[in-house]
Amino acid sequence: AQSVTQLDSHVSVSEGTPVLLRCNYSSSYSPSLFWYVQHPNKGLQLLLKYTSAATLVKGINGFEAEFKKSETSFHLTKPSAHMSDAAEYFCVVSVDTGRRALTFGSGTRLQVQP
Amino acid sequence: EAQVTQNPRYLITVTGKKLTVTCSQNMNHEYMSWYRQDPGLGLRQIYYSMNVEVTDKGDVPEGYKVSRKEKRNFPLILESPSPNQTSLYFCASSLGRGGSQPQHFGDGTRLSIL
Numbered sequence: 261a262q263s264v265t266q267l268d269s270h271v272s273v274s275e276g277t278p279v280l281l282r283c284n285y286s287s288s289y290s291p292s293l294f295w296y297v298q299h300p301n302k303g304l305q306l307l308l309k310y311t312s313a314a315t316l317v318k319g320i321n322g323f324e325a326e327f328k329k330s331e332t333s334f335h336l337t338k339p340s341a342h343m344s345d346a347a348e349y350f351c352v353v354s355v356d357t358g359r360r361a362l363t364f365g366s367g368t369r370l371q372v373q374p
Numbered sequence: 375e376a377q378v379t380q381n382p383r384y385l386i387t388v389t390g391k392k393l394t395v396t397c398s399q400n401m402n403h404e405y406m407s408w409y410r411q412d413p414g415l416g417l418r419q420i421y422y423s424m425n426v427e428v429t430d431k432g433d434v435p436e437g438y439k440v441s442r443k444e445k446r447n448f449p450l451i452l453e454s455p456s457p458n459q460t461s462l463y464f465c466a467s468s469l470g471r472g473g474s475q476p477q478h479f480g481d482g483t484r485l486s487i488l
């Protein structure tokens with residue numbers, strides 16, 4: 261079984277400052293890890309994915325995440341927040357079984373203040 | 375444009391009145407899935423399909439049915455909706471069989487059951 265814990269339900273930053281959204285996971289198998297973003301009234305958009313290649317993963321819109329197996333973490337970062345980054349972010353784990361279900365964290369709402 | 379299309383986007387209905395939410399993808403994906411999103415719970419899988427005529431239960435299948443007669447379509451059926459099925463629903467699809475394949479999401483269907 262796998263699980264995902266997003267450590268902050270809300271994060272507020274000022275425009276131009278760094279963003280850190282924290283995610284811890286547990287999995288009995290080698291996981292694939294994803295970050296998705298959800299803007300209001302929209303579906304989920306893939307930001308980036310980790311699938312056992314490089315541990316530092318670069319995604320779209322300047323986001324990146326680092327897979328740390330020893331800490332079972334997959335934190336999402338961005339050097340400089342933009343107003344358009346305000347959204348809800350989901351950390352997701354997937355394992356290679358028949359169901360291929362995604363296990364979602366409960367989400368982190370990012371606010372960006374002007 | 376590659377996309378997953380859900381209809382309707384919004385629906386308010388009453389308890390017991392059968393409804394169908396349609397989902398169609400134009401990417402020739404084998405795998406399709408339905409999720410519901412509830413506050414604080416992230417997304418939970420309802421049903422999934424590995425290919426045409428192959429469907430199976432996810433984490434929360436009670437009260438739902440699905441069918442997969444064609445590769446591109448995966449409708450979600452609520453035979454006798456109840457208020458606890460009020461939620462935001464997402465259809466998703468992905469290529470291939472591995473857990474490392476990212477899933478592509480529709481824009482969601484918001485159902486209110488009175």
